[in-house]
Amino acid sequence: MTALNRVPSLMARAGTASALTLAAVGGSIVAPGLAPEAEAAAMGARALKVAASKKGAPYKWGATGPRRFDCSGLTLYSFKKAGKALPRTAAQQYNKTRHISVKNRKAGDLVFFHSGFGVYHVGIYAGKGKIWHAPKTGDVVRLEKIWTRRVWYGRVN
Incomplete structure (x- = not known):
């Protein structure tokens, strides 16, 4: 399983508070907006x-x-x-x-x-x-x- 495929399941377990941190797993950071x-x-x-x-x-x-x-x-x-x-x-x-x-x-x-x-x-x-x-x-x-x-x-x- 690639890092990008793991993000949704990791986010479900971690909750929304850690969403930005987990977005970096794929090698890029998601900036709000x-x-x-x-x-x-x-x-x-x-x-x-x-x-x-x-x-x-x-x-x-x-x-x-x-x-x-x-x-x-x-x-x-x-x-x-x-x-x-x-x-x-x-x-x-x-x-x-x-x-x-x-x-x-x-x-x-x-x-x-x-x-x-x-x-x-x-x-x-x-x-x-x-x-x-x-x-x-x-x-x-x-x-x-x-x-x-x-x-x-x-x-x-």
Whole structure:
């Protein structure tokens, strides 16, 4: 039995107080808070790839894919394919994310456009000031530069 295979049984016998000590058995130390960040980044990267794969899909109000999307339908679909369920609307999605600052944004984070306190649009941050989104009726899913500073960022955990 390898050291990694013994960790769960050792943890069960030792209890949670010794969990960090036992995590070192496999040759690495688990730091609290880092695993969820890595998981969120990986999920965001997967969702970003899904959104990019929908380039050119027509906008349709209320549509959640797989061939037509509205803005929150695209983010819902992309994160669902990446393994995470989101609520339906942009405002509900904002309320379910961990809010982050512009300087802490990463590719795969959600970008919420707001007017005052109301969220009216959402896209997936692609890096370099751009998002993948489903803009409006008559348009298609596309990569576009963020056109305003009136945005909030959220990370899906």
